[in-house]
Amino acid sequence: MNPFLTKQRAVLKVYLLNEIERSKSYGWRYTEAIAARNADYQPTHSEIYKALHELTAEGIIKRHKQHVIEKGSGLSEVVLYSFTEDGYHKAQIYKLQVKNDLERSKRLIDSIIADNY
Amino acid sequence: MNPFLTKQRAVLKVYLLNEIERSKSYGWRYTEAIAARNADYQPTHSEIYKALHELTAEGIIKRHKQHVIEKGSGLSEVVLYSFTEDGYHKAQIYKLQVKNDLERSKRLIDSIIADNY
Secondary structure: OOOOOOOHHHHHHHHHHHHHHHOOOEHHHHHHHHHHHOOOOOOOHHHHHHHHHHHHHOOOEEEEEEEEEEOOOEEEEEEEEEEOOOHHHHHHHHHHHHHHHHHHHHHHHHHHHHHHO | OOOOOOOHHHHHHHHHHHHHHHOOOEHHHHHHHHHHHOOOOOOOHHHHHHHHHHHHHOOOEEEEEEEEEEOOOEEEEEEEEEEOOOHHHHHHHHHHHHHHHHHHHHHHHHHHHHHHO
8 A cells, every 4th residue: 555644753753853853852741832833733741752762763863861960859860862873863864754745745645635525 | 743645445435425415225235336337446345344344433424224126036134325414514524525635646746756756
């Protein structure tokens, strides 16, 4: 079977890779960052963590723990993400693949509308 | 969470409703009919049957069995589908909902591309 429209997981991974390019950030901050960028796309924490897990398993990003002093709550441990040695290069290839797939999806939607309406 | 891109199941149901509007047909003929309409979208038999089952459970279409004489293989029983009494009306409403959702998906893809590339 040919693939259908682009999967949400792939899109989330692209948002995350772009966030990681901008700055190393705590896992839970990504949800806020992505939500702030697109009012029509509000992924859940759980979906974000699954996408981060996949990018880590694929060797594109790596986790490291750091202790931070949070105002009011004292010392706490947070998980930061950054690119692996060849992760940035892999990320650029992946982002291009997803862009091509998003464009394929738009063409597929156009042809579905032409077929049925 | 906001919905992501239009689900394949919804698109398949629209193709099927349009096929049923054209002619009552055997279950397995739908796969060929849909495949012939769109080279970029080739759903499997199994997906088609799930979509037919949902439309039947929703009271939009109904099944009826018929005996046909097939060349070479003699008498065989086939399952035909047609609209229920208010099925045609329900189908028009459903088709419009899916068209709106496909257009929402196109806009969402455009905003995802603008956010990330």
